[in-house]
Amino acid sequence: MEQHTLKEFQYKAAIVKEALLARAEETTVNMHSFFGRKPKYVLFLSISSGEERAVVFCGIGNSPESGWLNAMNKANSYMKERHWNNVWLKADLVNEIEACSSEQWLGTYGTTRKNYCRKGLSLDSQFNCAFLEQEINANVFVTRNEQTSQIEWNVNHINRYLAKNRCSKQVLGALPQRDVYQFTTISYFYDTALYELHNGSLNNGRRKVDRIDKQLLYQIIDEASSYLARQVDDNGKFIYGYFPSFDKKIPWYNMLRHASTIYSMIEAYEITRSARLAASIDQAIRYLLEEGIIYSSRTNEEQRAYVVDWENDQEIKLGANAAAILALAKYSTVFQTDQYVQLMNLLASGIAAMQNVETGGFVHVLRYPDLTVKETFRIIYYDGEAAFALIRLYAVTRDPKWLAVVERAFAYFMKHNYWKHHDHWLSYCTNELTQYKPEADYFTFGLRNVRDKLNFIIDRDTTYPTFLELLMASHKMINNITSRQMTALLDGFDTDKLNKAISHRLEHQLNGFFFPEVAMYFKAPAKITGSFYIRHHSFRSRIDDVEHNISGYCSYYHEFLHHEQAAVQVKEEQYAKEI
Known part of the structure; x- marks a missing residue:
């Protein structure tokens, strides 16, 4: 030897x-x-x-x-x-x-x-x-x-x-x-x-890539999702992440990120069809259902379900319910099952109960077990995430009450200029909502949500992963606008700059991927190779750092590379055998 x-x-x-x-x-x-x-x-x-x-x-x-x-x-x-x-x-x-x-x-x-x-x-x-x-x-x-x-x-x-x-x-x-x-x-x-x-200021020490083709993107998605699968223990709980310089595990947990990570794993499974990944998805869902969800049925109220973040002061977060629905709805679609429809409806009822019916705005955080309001507002992402979850549930059940909740929420978003936050969840939701309600106001909101962020995205030095998600959701929405012959809405919108931003982020976010040549300088390379990290946060590799990169790359894979399928199918099969 x-x-x-x-x-x-x-x-x-x-x-x-x-x-x-x-x-x-x-x-x-x-x-x-x-x-x-x-x-x-x-x-x-x-x-x-x-x-x-x-x-x-x-x-x-x-x-x-x-x-x-x-x-x-x-x-x-x-x-x-x-x-x-x-x-x-x-x-x-x-x-x-x-x-x-x-x-x-x-x-x-x-x-x-x-x-x-x-x-x-x-x-x-x-x-x-x-x-x-x-x-x-x-x-x-x-x-x-x-x-x-x-x-x-x-x-x-x-x-x-x-x-x-x-x-x-x-x-x-x-x-x-x-x-x-x-x-x-x-x-x-x-x-x-x-x-x-490379030996540049932002990509030093990372392999040069002539072209990000379908084979390479398949490999990135497969390795990153395989990394997440390895983090799922026998109980279905994730190893939350690492600070890899000295191989230190991140000691806390977050049930919202548990659920949203499952969502990205299912997105990856849709491409790779990895049996090991599917098994880890099922384990993680089981943990979510058994350890994260409670049911509430007060007198004169319909039954509801909530995700409780036990390790964070027993909080019930709007975004956690949303992430759970997104994961289960994606699972229902990809694995062609209706086993979670009842649970998704209960979780959606929990979200609906957190909405002010008159204004359309949401309460963000409740206390468990009394369900009193802890924080009316915490972070902008919860709103878009909740609306996106309900429109995805509507796609599964076609129950009009969920569409009504989303439309009330959008009335609130538009009234309060939520586009200025450039939230990727809002772009996701706008793209989905306009599939069913192709109204000019919704499209205009979606365009404004990305338009003024393009220069920042192109110039940004960090590998912030949700930028690619924001760009891809916007690109899909523009295709929807074009297919509906509503291109007058695009007057003044720089589609070339959007495409430039997509190409840039597609390459730039590889600077946050643990290729072997990067991982080899950390204490335990095998643990982190194939994951994504945040350089300025001590190279932190947390499950949500990985999930958002997977989601962005999966979206690009479907949107831009579907035509390469036949050419790379054999290579994908060969790569799958190698690993």
């Missing part, structure tokens, strides 16, 4: 070396400029089994070849003692170096969005102690002092990392106030194939 591991590593290293050193000439001018008449070449080799955080070896030489050999000699010695089932290999060749003071660097780090400093850093000019960007951010080398609120080096984290993942005996004391050296790299990664990696 040890010999097999070493041979696999050397095989992959040879392929990576050929690709990387073929581009070494691109670095020559900059290395001359920095090091002088006798330039040096700096390479990093990162190696992981996929189970543990990558070990990184730095090689420096007078030529790209000698720099590679320097790093490889260290890596070979390390790999001789390994017996892994898998080898992930990433190689980085430094191509640009820029000096700045340590104080200046820390100042920039402190004023930049958390974990969005995307360059490597050497603590000395000869690269005797240098770290890739991924090492710095994934291992929390920089923290904020709790007493002074100052950004500072976390020397304990750095020294622990040096000993364990750099095989180094070097121990750093307090870091002196001297020049440090930022750098960028040319990078390649190999797991089962060779990938060239």
Whole structure:
């Protein structure tokens, strides 16, 4: 096994070396400029089994070849003692170096969005102690002092990392106030194939994708939904999420997100038809029904059902009832069953009871068990989510009372200019409502809900996942407008910009996906690979972070890529067998 591991590593290293050193000439001018008449070449080799955080070896030489050999000699010695089932290999060749003071660097780090400093850093000019960007951010080398609120080096984290993942005996004391050296790299990664990696400010270290086609999107959806399936325990409860730098589970829970995550899993199942995913969906629904739902039948009142968030002060949230209906309605449609219709009607009655019949507005949070009002308003998303849930239930049952609740709600939304919140749930609901009520006012509301947000969405640096959902629901609604020959409503609406925003978010949100080359720098890569994360929230990977990405990508898959079905069917089947 040890010999097999070493041979696999050397095989992959040879392929990576050929690709990387073929581009070494691109670095020559900059290395001359920095090091002088006798330039040096700096390479990093990162190696992981996929189970543990990558070990990184730095090689420096007078030529790209000698720099590679320097790093490889260290890596070979390390790999001789390994017996892994898998080898992930990433190689980085430094191509640009820029000096700045340590104080200046820390100042920039402190004023930049958390974990969005995307360059490597050497603590000395000869690269005797240098770290890739991924090492710095994934291992929390920089923290904020709790007493002074100052950004500072976390020397304990750095020294622990040096000993364990750099095989180094070097121990750093307090870091002196001297020049440090930022750098960028040319990078390649190999797991089962060779990938060239980006080195831009927002996508650094993530594989380049020539085209997001149906095969790739299928893979993303399948991996992300498989990740969610793995989070469902035997009781049907999710592992809520991780802070992956040190493999810490997120300790709290939220029944609303439990239900909405099920909804996204069913969306994914509609595409992948994974038996394992279906089993996890059933387990999670069982937990929702057994642990999350209570029934209320007061005197002179019809029976209702509510989702209770036991771990959050026993709250009954409008959005939780809505999420449960959405999950069960989607299940009813995809699995072609009516087993949950009665329960959905009871949950919908709970929502209807939270609506002011005269104004159409909703109460957002009740107390359990007395059902008194705790908060009239909490968050804008609950309103759109509730309306969307009821229109989806109407699609299943065709009961006009649910459509009436939605129309009352929309009268309230339009009166109070809810479009200014640019809520993706409202876009979902508007698109669904106009299937049954294709009224100009509803379409206009839906267009306004997205129109003034397009520039923000295009320019936004974060991978906020609901943006793609908002865009896709709007795109579907515009198709509905066009098919009904109501295109006069589109006067002044920039459909080209909408399409540009969709294309941008489709690619940009991959910067929040745990590809292996990203996950390998965290403590337990196998746990998080295939999930989505929020970089500026300490790389948090929570079930709702994953669900919203799945929903957006599933929507794009159906809307834009249906015509590719025949061409990729065989590839999808092959991929399904591989995993």
